Amino acid sequence: MDFDHYTDCTVQLAVDLANGGAADGGARDSGAPTHDGLETVAALRTLLREHEVSHPGKIGRQDVAEVRALRSRLRAVWQAGTAEEAANLVNAMLAQSQALPQLTDHDGDAWHLHFTPTSAPLAMRLQAEAGMALAGVLRADGFARLRTCASDTCSDIFVDASRNRSRRYCDPDTCANRVNVAAHRARQRADD
Ligand SMILES: [Zn+2]
Ligand SMILES: [Zn+2]
Incomplete structure (x- = not known):
């Protein structure tokens, strides 16, 4: 896949947001998102810093609540039944954020695009950025790239950027590995 760097970063921000916020806390139960790393102003600040979101401004509880609400809108794009449904959701996100x-x-910085003024509410800025990033994926690579982790115990979403569209797990080091270990143990039990 050939995202330009800026879009690439924003796709990752959309993915991390949809997956619950900050880096994975470890415990995984079924249901979505798998973990919740976005409960405080500090957690939101950390997420913005990690993704180099410029001009975060003054962040309050209201921003946390609004960004949390954005997460389910993002997940809905992954969970859409068809490409058309996904496109409609992205269009609605862009229209509402007045991108x-x-x-x-x-x-x-090098010349790049902003989609909202820095004075816009943070959640609207992120919604416009994420909407544009997802629009880019849908346009250039197709809805089939938006995937959900194949592990039974993980509901994280990801963008499959593999050449042959074969990626099944959100993270090869955790989920794929855990599934392999479980399968190995099951085979051992079967052999006993
Ligand atoms: Zn910028
Ligand atoms: Zn996973």
């Missing part, structure tokens, strides 16, 4: 692409080279 308006504007070139900027703030803080010495």
